Amino acid sequence: MKDQALKGHLDLLLLAVLADGPAHGYAVLAGLRDRSDGVFDLPEGTIYPALHRLEKAGLLTSTWSTESGRRRRTYSINAKGQRAMKDRRQGWEEFSDAVARVLEGNPWPATN
Amino acid sequence: MAGHELIDDYLDDIARRLRWRPDVDAVTDELRDHLYSAVERRVAMGSSSSEAERETLAAFGPPGDVAMDFATTGTSGLAVPTSFTVTAGRLALFAAAGWILVLVVITASQIADEVTGRWEGPPQILYLVGSVLMLISAALTAVLVVALVQRHGGLGIIGRLGIGLATLGAAASFVSWFYPGWVTLIGVGSLLVAVAIRRRSLAPQPPAILFGAAWLLATAATLGLDMLGVGTPDEWGDNRTALMIGLAVGCVGYAAALIGLGRWMAREDAITDETIRSLAVADKVDQPV
Numbered sequence: 001m002k003d004q005a006l007k008g009h010l011d012l013l014l015l016a017v018l019a020d021g022p023a024h025g026y027a028v029l030a031g032l033r034d035r036s037d038g039v040f041d042l043p044e045g046t047i048y049p050a051l052h053r054l055e056k057a058g059l060l061t062s063t064w065s066t067e068s069g070r071r072r073r074t075y076s077i078n079a080k081g082q083r084a085m086k087d088r089r090q091g092w093e094e095f096s097d098a099v100a101r102v103l104e105g106n107p108w109p110a111t112n
Numbered sequence: 113m114a115g116h117e118l119i120d121d122y123l124d125d126i127a128r129r130l131r132w133r134p135d136v137d138a139v140t141d142e143l144r145d146h147l148y149s150a151v152e153r154r155v156a157m158g159s160s161s162s163e164a165e166r167e168t169l170a171a172f173g174p175p176g177d178v179a180m181d182f183a184t185t186g187t188s189g190l191a192v193p194t195s196f197t198v199t200a201g202r203l204a205l206f207a208a209a210g211w212i213l214v215l216v217v218i219t220a221s222q223i224a225d226e227v228t229g230r231w232e233g234p235p236q237i238l239y240l241v242g243s244v245l246m247l248i249s250a251a252l253t254a255v256l257v258v259a260l261v262q263r264h265g266g267l268g269i270i271g272r273l274g275i276g277l278a279t280l281g282a283a284a285s286f287v288s289w290f291y292p293g294w295v296t297l298i299g300v301g302s303l304l305v306a307v308a309i310r311r312r313s314l315a316p317q318p319p320a321i322l323f324g325a326a327w328l329l330a331t332a333a334t335l336g337l338d339m340l341g342v343g344t345p346d347e348w349g350d351n352r353t354a355l356m357i358g359l360a361v362g363c364v365g366y367a368a369a370l371i372g373l374g375r376w377m378a379r380e381d382a383i384t385d386e387t388i389r390s391l392a393v394a395d396k397v398d399q400p401v
Contacts, residue, residue, distance in 0.1 A: 026146045043173035044150070048142060049181035056313050070148060071141040 010050050012092060013040065015059065015077055015085040022076040025051060051075055059084050118165040119147045122175060129179035132193045132383055134314075139182065147172060184265060191265030191314065193380035200259030201377025203252050208370040210249030215363035217242035222352055250282060256370065259377060260309060267308035274304025291355065292331050295362065299327030319372025326365030334358030 017023065017031040029047055032040050054060045059081035062073050077085070123140050130136045147168055154164035172178070183190050221238035225231055257275060261267050267274075278301025284294035306324025309315050334354045337343065343353025 024145065025142060026149045029146075043177065044146065044171050045143070045173040045178035046181060048139070048146075048178075049184075052182070056311075067145070070145045072145045073138070073142045 009092065010042070010047070011054060011059075012085065012088040014047065014050060014054060015081055015088070018060065018075055018077040019082065019085060022074050024072050024074045028075065054081070057084075115161055116148060116151065116165065118162070118169060119144070119151065122147070122169055122172075125175045126179055129175060130182055132381060133182070143172075143178075191263065191312070193263060193377065193382050195382045197259040197263045197377050198380060198382045200255050201374045201380070204256040204370045204374025205378070207249050207252035207256060208367040208374065210245055210252060211363040211367040211370070214242050214245045214249055215360055217245060218359060219356060222356060253366070253370065256373060256377075257305060260305070260315070260373070263377060264309065264312045264314055267305065267312070270304050270311070271308030274301045274306075274308060277301035277304065291350075292335060295327050295334075295358075296331050299331055302327055316372055316376050319369045319376070322365055323369035323373065326369060327362045329365060330358040330362030333361045 013032055014028060017028050017035065020031070023031065025048055028051070029042075029044055032042075032047075051060065051062075055062055055075070059078065060075045061078050062075045065072050065074060123144055126143060127136055127140045130139060133139065150168040150171070151161070151164045154167055155161060159167065183192055217238055221235045221242060224238060225235035228235065257278075261271060261275075264271075278298050281294045281297025281299075281301060284297060288294055303324035306320045309320045309323075310317060334351075334357070337354035337357055338351045342357075343351045345351050
């Protein structure tokens with residue numbers, strides 16, 4: 001359940017992590033895990049297709065470098081990505097506020 | 113790099129599953145950087161090398177899952193070359209030859225009409241042959257478009273709209289003599305298909321752009337030349353010179369586009385049904401841990 005919900009918001013979360021600065025996939029994942037205090041702990045391979053999708057959508061750009069003899073791809077959020085993040089963040093806030101208001105009517109544990 | 117046998121086996125497995133991707137080397141390089149970094153971090157925290165590799169691969173996910181995610185990235189389906197897309201690519205080369213033949217035969221019919229001064233006989237027969245060739249070429253082109261849809265895992269609403277308009281234009285050609293109307297419909301449809309292909313970033317871009325532009329340029333050439341007064345209308349009001357130049361632009365442009373797209377698809381290594389199943393079924397037993 002948590003994984004499914006997380007996948008639904010993965011694009012926004014990746015954009016938010018990259019809004020702090022350019023990073024390669026491993027650092028993006030670490031940022032996601034650290035900023036959620038370990039709650040968001042996806043299968044690590046999941047984020048690469050998502051990063052590629054965001055790049056194809058024109059929200060990210062990537063560059064290659066060589067680190068410790070290995071090729072490394074670093075992603076950066078661009079202006080279009082910033083705008084997309086702002087829009088999605090607003091959508092998320094409206095959604096979560098609405099959910100919170102509904103739940104306020106039924107304090108946990110729910111009673112009939 | 114020595115000491116990462118499990119990781120390297122895993123990457124080989126991913127590369128085998130994704131071998132149809134033009135950027136497979138870049139993908140494996142990127143995953144290698146991640147996996148090696150993760151192993152190094154675990155070793156630094158006290159794990160043995162083999163423990164670190166096993167833990168890293170377990171955290172990364174089964175190769176079937178990862179490959180499946182890549183195969184469906186940015187698509188609504190599985191975007192892989194199959195025996196059908198490879199065959200359609202080969203047929204597209206015949207379609208390209210067909211469009212050139214259409215141009216040659218229709219041009220010959222017009223010249224014969226001018227020379228003999230009567231439509232009945234050779235000019236009419238050549239025109240009918242050209243029309244049949246056009247039908248065959250259009251059918252082969254349609255097969256390519258279906259294959260392009262499959263190869264891209266679907267082309268979304270823009271692609272579907274484009275195919276719909278192009279089909280409408282093709283149908284209109286049977287009932288309407290208003291050439292610019294139905295050619296424009298086919299042109300706009302082709303343009304939308306090209307836009308959808310371009311958004312997927314899989315097919316080579318120049319032939320995709322040409323595919324979208326050919327018949328719109330043909331219409332523009334016909335109407336533009338007519339407005340400029342190049343050529344004279346016949347007794348039916350058709351400016352044959354403008355029409356023939358427009359037909360040449362469309363046929364040659366479409367043929368070049370079909371050659372580019374067809375060669376790309378025909379040269380791909382079709383993945384087998386077994387490989388498709390291995391992508392579709394994320395088999396955890398397949399994970400080398």
